[in-house]
Amino acid sequence: xxxxxxxxxxxxxxxxxxxxxxxxxxxIDRHLIHEGTSPQAFAGLRAEGRKVRRPDLTFAVMDHxxxxxxxxxxxxxxxxxxxxxxxxxxxxxxxxxxxxxxxxNQGIVHIIGPELGITQPGQTIVCGxxxxxxxxxxxxxxxGIGTSEVEHVLATQCMVQSRSKTMHIVVNGKRPxxxxxxDIILAIIGKIGIGGGTGHVAEYGGEAIRSLSMDxxxxxxxMTIEGGARAGMVAPDETTFAYxxxxxxxxxxxxxxxxxxxxxxxxxxxxxxxxxxVELQAEQIAPQVTWGTxxxxxTSVNGRIxxxxxxxxxxxxxATESALKYxxxxxxxxxxxxxxxxxxxxxxxxxxxxxxRAAAHFVEGKHVAKSIKQALIVPGSRxxxxxxxxxGLDKIFTDAGFEWRDAGCSMCIGMNSDVLPPHERxxxxxxxxxxxxxxxxxxxxxxxxxxxxxxxxxxxFVDVREFDVAHIE
Amino acid sequence: xxxxxxxxxxxxxxxxxNVDTDQMVPxxxxxxxxxxxxGRILFYDWRYLPGEMPNPEFVLNFPRYQGASVLLARxxxxxxxxxxxxxxxxxxxxxxxxxxxxxxxxFYNNCFKNGILxxxxxxxxxxxLFQRTEKEAGxxxxxxxxxxxxxxxxxxxxxxxxxxxxxxxxxxGLDDIGTSLLHAGAxxxxxxxxxxxxxxxxxxxxxxxxxx
Numbered sequence: 246x247x248x249x250x251x252x253x254x255x256x257x258x259x260x261x262x263x264x265x266x267x268x269x270x271x272x273i274d275r276h277l278i279h280e281g282t283s284p285q286a287f288a289g290l291r292a293e294g295r296k297v298r299r300p301d302l303t304f305a306v307m308d309h310x311x312x313x314x315x316x317x318x319x320x321x322x323x324x325x326x327x328x329x330x331x332x333x334x335x336x337x338x339x340x341x342x343x344x345x346x347x348x349x350n351q352g353i354v355h356i357i358g359p360e361l362g363i364t365q366p367g368q369t370i371v372c373g374x375x376x377x378x379x380x381x382x383x384x385x386x387x388x389g390i391g392t393s394e395v396e397h398v399l400a401t402q403c404m405v406q407s408r409s410k411t412m413h414i415v416v417n418g419k420r421p422x423x424x425x426x427x428d429i430i431l432a433i434i435g436k437i438g439i440g441g442g443t444g445h446v447a448e449y450g451g452e453a454i455r456s457l458s459m460d461x462x463x464x465x466x467x468m469t470i471e472g473g474a475r476a477g478m479v480a481p482d483e484t485t486f487a488y489x490x491x492x493x494x495x496x497x498x499x500x501x502x503x504x505x506x507x508x509x510x511x512x513x514x515x516x517x518x519x520x521x522x523v524e525l526q527a528e529q530i531a532p533q534v535t536w537g538t539x540x541x542x543x544t545s546v547n548g549r550i551x552x553x554x555x556x557x558x559x560x561x562x563x564a565t566e567s568a569l570k571y572x573x574x575x576x577x578x579x580x581x582x583x584x585x586x587x588x589x590x591x592x593x594x595x596x597x598x599x600x601x602r603a604a605a606h607f608v609e610g611k612h613v614a615k616s617i618k619q620a621l622i623v624p625g626s627r628x629x630x631x632x633x634x635x636x637g638l639d640k641i642f643t644d645a646g647f648e649w650r651d652a653g654c655s656m657c658i659g660m661n662s663d664v665l666p667p668h669e670r671x672x673x674x675x676x677x678x679x680x681x682x683x684x685x686x687x688x689x690x691x692x693x694x695x696x697x698x699x700x701x702x703x704x705x706f707v708d709v710r711e712f713d714v715a716h717i718e
Numbered sequence: 719x720x721x722x723x724x725x726x727x728x729x730x731x732x733x734x735x736n737v738d739t740d741q742m743v744p745x746x747x748x749x750x751x752x753x754x755x756x757g758r759i760l761f762y763d764w765r766y767l768p769g770e771m772p773n774p775e776f777v778l779n780f781p782r783y784q785g786a787s788v789l790l791a792r793x794x795x796x797x798x799x800x801x802x803x804x805x806x807x808x809x810x811x812x813x814x815x816x817x818x819x820x821x822x823x824x825f826y827n828n829c830f831k832n833g834i835l836x837x838x839x840x841x842x843x844x845x846x847l848f849q850r851t852e853k854e855a856g857x858x859x860x861x862x863x864x865x866x867x868x869x870x871x872x873x874x875x876x877x878x879x880x881x882x883x884x885x886x887x888x889x890x891g892l893d894d895i896g897t898s899l900l901h902a903g904a905x906x907x908x909x910x911x912x913x914x915x916x917x918x919x920x921x922x923x924x925x926x927x928x929x930x
Contacts, residue, residue: 258912262904267883270901272908275916282801284751295895298905300927301916310749324749331751333925340927349923361922375800375824389824391802392753393831393894401898403905407881439736440794443823473797475823493920539736539797560735560792567734660745679740679798681763 248514255386268407274368280328281309282373286396287335299402300340310660313650352626352652355379355593362492366481366508378469381478382462388476412445413519416453418527423710426461427693430468431533439541442474453527459488460599471540480512535691537568552576586669588701591623592657595674604698605638613646614704620647623655672700720833721891726860727787738798757810791818796825837878
């Protein structure tokens with residue numbers, strides 16, 4: 246039998262129906278939904294008199310618009326309130342499990358899936374959110390879909406799909422101290438460009454990926470979509486199995502052992518062919534900081550703001566010019582000279598316990614700079630929040646002048662009241678620095694949690710390699 | 719879904735690479751419960767000044783592009799968020815066709831669910847169309863799906879590629895769900911063979927509704 250990639254193995258395992266020359270029908274093992282992109286899908290089902298086929302495989306959570314302050318207060322945003330009510334009603338009517346904003350397990354959809362063990366190796370997972378790629382860290386095929394496709398999965402538990410091309414992203418060598426999963430993925434996006442992976446499913450490999458914790462692997466897979474590939478995956482290994490054991494939805498005892506034996510087969514065969522291969526050397530990666538208006542506009546912390554004339558392509562020149570105008574930056578400015586107004590540590594990219602530990606390790610005994618208007622820590626889930634509080638991380642953060650918040654998407658997308666004001670500049674651990682992403686006319690610089698923490702302390706970007714940084718991030 | 723067969727209309731140019739879906743529909747409009755009415759807010763932050771005054775510098779506000787129904791765009795159009803609100807807004811605004819050298823995957827998919835044709839031309843062809851649109855007021859194109867061609871009134875003809883299955887969906891205005899449900903038997907068989915379960919082994923704090 247011809248050697249297969251991990252992607253091909255999962256694909257073949259999920260094939261429900263296929264006709265020559267047409268897209269296939271593939272089965273979906275887990276469907277995650279949230280308040281933002283599901284109401285129209287349920288409305289569509291209702292209009293056609295259709296039912297949710299597998300409510301038991303569907304999981305709902307409130308995350309995008311939830312408040313990160315006191316949730317017992319009335320919800321003032323009437324539109325958000327209507328969405329919460331719609332999700333509640335839709336779940337009740339269809340029998341779907343809902344983690345509402347008061348659940349102790351509530352959190353960002355891509356955080357709680359793995360945290361509760363809903364996400365398991367070999368599965369197909371979809372959600373009406375592009376960062377569904379996060380779950381690929383467990384060796385799943387996971388990708389974001391539109392609302393019409395959400396409706397399709399609700400009705401059929403299947404997706405109409407054509408095979409993607411495959412891409413192998415290999416990060417060799419050892420990650421230097423102060424260089425995190427976030428820096429690896431930003432460096433990859435910087436190298437391939439934000440459309441570089443379009444049409445592909447990426448599989449990550451190499452020593453620098455293997456040595457990452459699950460939290461780190463999730464960060465890498467999370468931002469795969471920012472390089473254009475809809476899904477990113479890491480073959481499961483002992484790190485994966487150790488993470489999963491004992492989580493609420495993961496099989497127990499003998500069944501767990503049997504599952505692990507099956508999961509061990511989930512890797513690309515020796516000699517499997519990828520349509521494209523990209524290689525990076527971890528030792529050459531420095532902490533990354535984005536300077537523009539998409540995640541591919543990124544450089545090393547010891548770099549400078551580029552000059553539009555550095556680019557040969559006219560479209561790139563125009564894009565750079567427009568990005569620098571929006572960001573209020575001048576060519577040639579050293580990254581470390583850029584002052585920051587607000588700091589956001591959170592989002593489905595970087596709000597897990599490892600992220601919070603790394604940031605806390607850096608800020609312990611220090612204080613947020615006077616020039617910083619706000620420094621937010623938003624844990625990805627209430628579970629992570631509770632764990633961090635058990636470890637006393639909340640105290641370290643609040644003593645240092647950070648605000649310790651409740652779980653949700655928060656300032657990554659600014660759908661609640663955590664918004665970056667016009668023309669203010671953030672050091673943010675989120676995933677997108679698009680125009681207006683964190684708030685109209687706001688200016689986002691994407692960085693790792695430890696880089697964000699360091700920017701909060703210094704008031705501007707600093708090279709964390711010059712400091713004592715934890716090697717856990 | 720409204721079928722797409724052939725369409726002629728005024729071209730509006732969006733001369734910018736990597737236009738992301740956050741620009742098409744900013745986050746504050748993601749709290750709607752319906753798919754309707756998004757045309758008014760398409761490209762909101764670019765299109766309007768404070769107080770929702772049209773920004774005269776934004777291309778879609780130029781008098782010459784009023785009534786445009788063909789959107790000419792650059793590479794990697796529709797990158798970023800999976801929000802289907804983006805094609806809802808594009809369609810509701812009045813665009814039926816997008817012409818670009820490449821599209822982001824999720825956005826591309828979403829267009830087909832909404833009767834919008836995202837046709838792919840080469841960089842050089844797109845550049846030529848930008849120049850012609852710029853030069854000639856009222857520049858229009860006819861996009862014909864059965865023959866997979868883009869034509870103007872001066873003899874220009876470009877052919878574009880599209881997967882036959884995608885073409886069929888647009889031509890017939892197919893409802894994907896209805897088509898997939900024709901294979902309900904195959905889905906039943908798959909489920910029996912792969913009894914995927916989501917057993918909860920430990921109490922979690924969830925509103926657990928009995929299956930309807």
